[in-house]
Each structure stands twice: as structure tokens, then as C-alpha cells.
Amino acid sequence: MIKVSIIGSGNVAGHLVQAFAKSDSVELIQLFSRKKDAGITLPENISLVHDFAALEEADLYIIAVTDGVIAEISGELPFKNRLIAHTSGTMPLETIGDDNRKAVFYPLQTFSKNKAVDFREIPICIEAQFAADFQLLERTARAISDKTYAINSDQRKALHVAAVFANNFTNHLYQIADEICRENQMPFDILKPLIVETASKILQLSPSEAQTGPAKRNDSKTIAAHEAFLSDYKKDIYHILTESIQQHGKKL
Structure with missing residues (x-):
């Protein structure tokens, strides 16, 4: 099982929670939100945390926040050499801080809070610094989508x-x-x-x-x-x- 934690509580984060919760090959272990009420319905086995220090070890941390705070969030993470991916369509791979391994996990879709989507039909664009990390990202993407693409930052x-x-x-x-x-x-x-x-x-x-x-x-x-x-x-x-x-x- 691939262990994943999501950082953020917006539309993308909410839809990713629902998609991963249905997967048999990904274990969503935590959702981080600075808000006490994240506004996301979580399955019973997923914990909501508000302190970065409470983040447990995972194979992949997905930062699903607005573009302007990705660098700030990645810089506050209290660990090193873990795989961190953001979900932005415009921010480069290098937006992730240098303390951790950088990646992108970008679902190309319009998300609204109260409109369900079929994630199996959503293209997921992935990018990573290292080949092994790319393979893990690809396995994670394929756990929820039938459409995955290797797309670099310029593309x-x-x-x-x-x-x-x-x-x-x-x-x-x-x-x-x-x-x-x-x-x-x-x-x-x-x-x-x-x-x-x-x-x-x-x-x-x-x-x-x-x-x-x-x-x-x-x-x-x-x-x-x-x-x-x-x-x-x-x-x-x-x-x-x-x-x-x-x-x-x-x-x-």
C-alpha cells in the first residue's frame, strides 16, 4: 500500500480525499489543515491534523493549496528527504523546498465543492526529480485515474x-x-x-x-x-x- 497524506482543505484536496478513499492500493493516512474545520468529510480511518509536527511518515505528501503558499508550506515541513508533490498547474517543480524530494501531481480538471467528479476520467500530470519517485507517483495516479501523463513544468x-x-x-x-x-x-x-x-x-x-x-x-x-x-x-x-x-x- 502506498501511504499518502494530503496538505490542504480546498476543492482539490477534498476531491483527492474522496478518490483515494475508494482506492485499494493507496492508504490515505492524514489530512493537514490550518483550519479547525476543514470542511471536508473524512472517512473514519483518516485523521485531521493542524500541526505539521503531527504529520506521520508517508510515502507521498501532496500539497493541495493555492499557488502562492506552496513554497511557504513546503518550507514549514519538519522533515527532510521525503517525497513532496504539489498540485499546481502553473508553479514549477522547484517551488517545493530543497529539504525534500520534489514532484508534481496535477489533476487536470475543474473542481467545485458540491459537484462530484469521476476521477478515473481525469488526466493526472506527473513530474518528479528522480526516476524512482516518478514510478511511485505513477502508481499513485493510476490507483485513482485511467489517464496519467508525464508532463514537465514548461509543458x-x-x-x-x-x-x-x-x-x-x-x-x-x-x-x-x-x-x-x-x-x-x-x-x-x-x-x-x-x-x-x-x-x-x-x-x-x-x-x-x-x-x-x-x-x-x-x-x-x-x-x-x-x-x-x-x-x-x-x-x-x-x-x-x-x-x-x-x-x-x-x-x-
């Missing part, structure tokens, strides 16, 4: 930027669409079948092949009508995205 930074476009920006566009619907007394639900079809289409086609709409077909009359309808930042976003589609993603 992971690029992947995180790509994920922002694919997820965060896309979700913001959903928010704009929701505002337009509400402002015109229509339910956002009317767009959901379109959203589902758009997402499912790229499982069979490339994004370029799947692109449709007035910008793709250079329908200048429809584009002009849309821009006349919109105001403020919505018009600006519409214009930038339209030009980008028309240029096929090339520099504007």
Missing part, C-alpha cells in the same frame, strides 16, 4: 493556459450568454442542448473542423447586426472573437 504551464481557454474563458462566455437570455426574458436552459452538442462534437472532430457560425462563413450582415445589438464589453468580446475565427486563430 504543464502551457497546458494550464490551454485549459483556461477551454474551461474558464468558455464558462465566462456561458455567463455572458446567460445574461443576454435573462435581459431578454428567456431561460438559459434553452441553450443547454447546443452547449452539450458543441462539447460532444469535438470528441469526433477537431475544433477547427467543428467551427460554425457567422464568423466562420464570413456573414458580414449577421455580424454587423449582432454588434449593433450588443453594448459595452460584450461587443468588444464579440468583435475580438469574430476576428480571431476569421483569421483562423492567426495573429490579428
Whole structure:
């Protein structure tokens, strides 16, 4: 059994707790949280600790906290030469302090507190200083996921930027669409079948092949009508995205 402890109490930490708790090859032994109430439901055999000195020996410690405090947390760990991994999509391997062996265990997914996910479908990107540590990380990742990737720090930074476009920006566009619907007394639900079809289409086609709409077909009359309808930042976003589609993603 691989013994794992998780440091942190946010969304990523909470989902990792649930995933590891279901595994037969990983023993989750502790969750560290500075908060007295971590807000995470723990299985009975997993202890919640608030003092770094109370951390027991484990094969792997996963730091699942916001990017800005990873270095601080790793520097406060009261031991040396143990395997420490962070879960950040942007911070380099070197963010972990030099007292311990450095690694990355990055699950590429959007996590919300009250939305369950199937971890078996989540890609886990792993990186380590040493080959033996990489092998342990890979075994740990495969205990909860069917999709594991060896990704270095530069690749992971690029992947995180790509994920922002694919997820965060896309979700913001959903928010704009929701505002337009509400402002015109229509339910956002009317767009959901379109959203589902758009997402499912790229499982069979490339994004370029799947692109449709007035910008793709250079329908200048429809584009002009849309821009006349919109105001403020919505018009600006519409214009930038339209030009980008028309240029096929090339520099504007």
C-alpha cells in the first residue's frame, strides 16, 4: 500500500480525499489543515491534523493549496528527504523546498465543492526529480485515474493556459450568454442542448473542423447586426472573437 497524506482543505484536496478513499492500493493516512474545520468529510480511518509536527511518515505528501503558499508550506515541513508533490498547474517543480524530494501531481480538471467528479476520467500530470519517485507517483495516479501523463513544468504551464481557454474563458462566455437570455426574458436552459452538442462534437472532430457560425462563413450582415445589438464589453468580446475565427486563430 502506498501511504499518502494530503496538505490542504480546498476543492482539490477534498476531491483527492474522496478518490483515494475508494482506492485499494493507496492508504490515505492524514489530512493537514490550518483550519479547525476543514470542511471536508473524512472517512473514519483518516485523521485531521493542524500541526505539521503531527504529520506521520508517508510515502507521498501532496500539497493541495493555492499557488502562492506552496513554497511557504513546503518550507514549514519538519522533515527532510521525503517525497513532496504539489498540485499546481502553473508553479514549477522547484517551488517545493530543497529539504525534500520534489514532484508534481496535477489533476487536470475543474473542481467545485458540491459537484462530484469521476476521477478515473481525469488526466493526472506527473513530474518528479528522480526516476524512482516518478514510478511511485505513477502508481499513485493510476490507483485513482485511467489517464496519467508525464508532463514537465514548461509543458504543464502551457497546458494550464490551454485549459483556461477551454474551461474558464468558455464558462465566462456561458455567463455572458446567460445574461443576454435573462435581459431578454428567456431561460438559459434553452441553450443547454447546443452547449452539450458543441462539447460532444469535438470528441469526433477537431475544433477547427467543428467551427460554425457567422464568423466562420464570413456573414458580414449577421455580424454587423449582432454588434449593433450588443453594448459595452460584450461587443468588444464579440468583435475580438469574430476576428480571431476569421483569421483562423492567426495573429490579428
